[in-house]
Amino acid sequence: MGAGSVRIHNATDPGQDAVTPRAARLEPQVEAYLVLGSPELPHSDQPTATGPVILAHLGAQRGTAPQATVVHRWSQSTTPPLGGHLAGHLAVRTGHAGPAVPLWIVHVGPAGLHAYALVRADAEWGLFTRITATPVAVGASGVEGLAWLAGVVGAHRLHGPVLDNHNRAWTKAHPGYELEVKYTVTGADPWTLATDLHARIGAGEVAGLMLKPGDGLQKWASTNHLFEITGPPPEAGYVSFAPGDGGRTLIKRKWFTEDARLRREHLDVLRLDLPYEQHVRGVLGLTDMIEHPPFHRYRLDVNAEFTDTGNWFSIICDRVQPAGNARQLRQVEIEYCGTRGIFAPDEHAVGEQFDRLTNWVGQILRHHGAHSEPGHYSKLSFLRDLAGTPN
CATH class of the missing domain: 3.30.2030 (TBP-like)
Incomplete structure (x- = not known):
């Protein structure tokens, strides 16, 4: 497939976040897709030049209000060519220079599209967090037309320092x-x-x-070793010490009367050079x-x-x-x-x-x-x- 092209596959496993139960189909809903592409795509200023984009259709989801978090089980995306490759390796070989990997889940509703970026994964599931503050326009050609892709990539690049840092978007x-x-x-x-x-x-x-x-x-x-702080009044509360791994100590400071x-x-988690009481007196004052x-x-x-x-x-x-x-x-x-x-x-x-x-x-x-x-x-x-x- 050429760069920027799209393939769509339909999930067949009726997992809990893949297919809406029959009784709920009259409720407001969105259509969900798992988006796979180059690992470079979320950080690219030329989204259409990074290789194929694969859309795996996950079915209808109840409700149109955007969520903060979506958890998706890879077993619910087991239509070839995703199959065991996705479940076992979290990647799909595309014939392009690199693999297509899970990047986002998108929910397409009446007002547009919300995107959720992958922030954690293991062999069974992926966890996605929302990166769009307002819906992104899908475009007249529908989700497969990829008119929305630049907006989603832009949102990911904008929020990358939070999404991809050591705190994992907390x-x-x-x-x-x-x-x-x-x-x-x-x-x-x-x-x-x-x-x-x-x-x-x-x-x-x-x-x-x-x-x-x-x-x-x-x-x-x-x-735990707890030192009650009796004064001065603005410092009242306690300091506690809990020895931990590698010679480090968890130091918990609370202020309350x-x-x-x-x-x-x-x-704080620190390596201490002083006995606890001396740390309270000499370091904390x-x-x-x-x-x-x-x-x-x-x-x-x-x-x-x-x-x-x-x-x-x-x-x-x-x-x-x-x-x-x-x-x-x-x-x-x-x-x-x-x-x-x-x-x-x-x-x-x-x-x-x-x-x-x-x-x-x-x-x-x-x-x-x-x-x-x-x-x-x-x-x-x-x-x-x-x-x-x-x-």
């Missing part, structure tokens, strides 16, 4: 602050709660929420402190993402036990961790989805007999209570 509402709520629970162990929450989200129990691709469940265990939904936070007994923290994080907004939340099933003390603090925390995408997060949507997820987690905890009212009881307050120190 942004955050309330930068520099932690948004979280906590259920303090009794009885149920973290593993039982976390695996049940993981299974329910994976089964689609929360509409529009998916497990974070490739990172749905994490296990953490660490020893009372437990709250939104708290200022800063994280904080001298008014109380060193609390170290505690062991075991946690399981269920990571989930809303596809319409890209908002990522972690449900943290936590157990804390101070050294030399039989008492434990068990909590389930819901924390907003960031937003996948190149556009500024919608703070109202973050808050609405945060509250919706918090309420749903509360229902699951009731099912396990471990429900409490949502609150903000911190580990610092727990350590103060153990020591008999006023909050």
Whole structure:
């Protein structure tokens, strides 16, 4: 095929994001295509000179509102010549100088076309994030005419520094602050709660929420050393140290005078040359402190993402036990961790989805007999209570 030419193939596997169920065909919908081409195409100022473009038609998708995130399973693109080549190698040989690789998914609707760029992939799936703020005109010759291609390439080049950097297109509402709520629970162990929450989200129990691709469940265990900062008032809060891999230490700094939904936070991972107390005094310049007994923290994080907004939340099933003390603090925390995408997060949507997820987690905890009212009881307050120190 010549440079800039197009081939269209139709997916035959009725996977969940490929073909709209019969009962939904009267609903508003878009037509979806997987776009393959040269790896150089998204960064080219001459899109038609980089080789063939292959469009794999994925079928109809319900709804016309643009999403933040689209996850596509390569098994839903198994029409020759895509076949096992795509599933096994994420590339199709075209006879051109190089392979055609997955670049975008495009959704074609009444107002035009929205494009989603590939940002993560493995042998089973690809994750695409939206790069078009407004619909791109398709053109009179239809999607196969490629009149839209220059607009999509232009959007990709414009947002490349965000799309292709080390953060992989992550942004955050309330930068520099932690948004979280906590259920303090009794009885149920973290593993039982976390695996049940993981299974329910994976089964689609929360509409529009998916497990974070490739990172749905994490296990953490660490020893934490916490220094309460008592003054001056603008510095009140704590500094904690958790030894990690390769001689590095996670340093967490939080500023607050009372437990709250939104708290200022800063994280560092450093190789330390000084004992922890000396680091607090000499490097951070904080001298008014109380060193609390170290505690062991075991946690399981269920990571989930809303596809319409890209908002990522972690449900943290936590157990804390101070050294030399039989008492434990068990909590389930819901924390907003960031937003996948190149556009500024919608703070109202973050808050609405945060509250919706918090309420749903509360229902699951009731099912396990471990429900409490949502609150903000911190580990610092727990350590103060153990020591008999006023909050």
